[in-house]
Amino acid sequence: MAGAWPNPEFFLIKDISLTLKDGSKLDVDRSLVTRAMQYSSTSGFPELIKWVKDLQEKVHKPPTLEITDENKQLDIIITNGSQDGICKTLEACVSAGDNVLIEVPTYAGTLAILNPLKPKILPVESDKDGIIPGSIRRHLSKWNPEDSQNPKSSIPKILHCVPNGGNPTGSQLTWERKKAIYKLCQDYDIIIMEDDPYFYLQFSKPYVPSFLSMDVDGRVMRFDTFTKVMSSGMRIGCLSGPRALVNKIIQHQQVSAVHSSGLSQVALFTILQEMGHTGFLQHCDKVADFYKRQRDACLAAANKHLSGLAEWVEPSGGMFVWLKLPQIKDTYKLIWEKAREKEVLFVPGNAFMIDSSVPCQYLRSAYSLVSAEDMDKAFERLSAIIKEELKQ
Known part of the structure; x- marks a missing residue:
């Protein structure tokens, strides 16, 4: 009579069956x-x-x-x-x-x-x-x-x-x-x-x-x-x-x-x-291979459109490319206003800094969800925005 546990008689779920993407089913x-x-x-x-x-x-x-x-x-x-x-x-x-x-x-x-x-x-x-x-x-x-x-x-x-x-x-x-x-x-x-x-x-x-x-x-x-x-x-x-x-x-x-x-x-x-542990690690390898291909597509688009406008280092893993715009003093307005107007979204670098109020020349680009075609469009638009900014 000490326990404050609800009576399981009224719990509605009895069985759970999972269907995986390969078509297999697990009970x-x-x-x-x-x-x-x-x-x-x-x-x-x-x-x-x-x-x-x-x-x-x-x-x-x-x-x-x-x-x-x-x-x-x-x-x-x-x-x-x-x-x-x-x-x-x-x-x-x-x-x-x-x-x-x-x-x-x-x-x-x-x-x-x-x-x-x-x-x-x-x-x-x-x-x-x-x-x-x-x-x-x-x-x-x-x-x-x-x-x-x-x-x-x-x-x-x-x-x-x-x-x-x-x-x-x-x-x-x-x-x-x-x-x-x-x-x-x-x-x-x-x-x-x-x-x-x-x-x-x-x-x-x-x-x-x-x-x-x-x-x-x-x-x-x-x-x-x-x-x-x-x-x-x-x-x-x-x-x-x-x-x-x-x-x-x-x-x-x-x-x-x-x-x-x-x-x-x-x-x-x-x-x-x-x-099993072996199967899990094999699955992780497949996921990593996918993101590596995404990274390569992202870098190809960056090389095509941002050479001379941005600097970056090839990511060793993960989902992101960290871009520096050396000719832009602060990316915040450029990204949150001008890029959004062109229907392309990045994250201004100040979001990742200790003091977000200090001007920051960086931005983060995520390649996890975007097709190679859309990455190309995104960097093409970003290139145009940077060039327009530099004319002012």
Whole structure:
């Protein structure tokens, strides 16, 4: 008589059958459906957690699987997409006035989470090879490594980065830089938030090893998602990290979402179980190959219409090309007003900057949904808009 669970007699769904695009049909195990209709474990369905944990072991081989300190052992929570885990982690770890290391430019959603928390954001420079370790080192030069043991110190506790196919840059953090960054975070006892939704959309193999794969200390919080390769509407991601920190996120989940959608979890698990880890990775390869072709079409259109007007670096993965218009002081009005009038949409670069009010010469172009023909039209129109702007 203690439980506040609704009576399942009135739950309307009894069976779930899934029809996949290849025509095959999967029946979700009825016992899973029954469990999915009721409240369940905050951390996620045990079957899905095990599948994900086995995948992490297969792909990343995390040292924290074998670590003896229980607080640092690898643990996992299923989240409502990876952004849910990022939001909860930042809310747990960041207070007003805290110094936080953030790669710039960065995902606009991360900035939207951070800004209400009112930290002091320390922008970490990046280029085509991702975060520049020297930029982190310059920020940290204000402190000594021993300051990390002083609770009253203002030393940064968090580094957030998007290491693969970054939104918006499409850049990829190299293995050599990752090693240097991890060493810096060891020296100054910094938690690495490895926000990696595009990990499986890398355009070359083998995959660049993750921070999780080198984490001997239990300082990496890794955020994965099934959004980019399975379904964005399912809203299923996962957070992998040291148990002590993951437990805090589980407590947050208990008082916010309670748990991720049971129906989404069992539907996804049924598909993943049928595919197996090998089948899942093969599927990811097909998705990455598609986006690589899209990238190539996007770059071909850019070369055709924007040579001499824009600069860009070939993306290593993901869905975006990051364009610089060196002759335009600020892209905001050009994109939000003039480009929209010509019925073409991009995102002005200031959306991905710490201070969006500062003039920015960049824009983000997404090639995930657009045909090669429409990409050609889009850059043709953008070229005309830039040329018209330069005449004024």
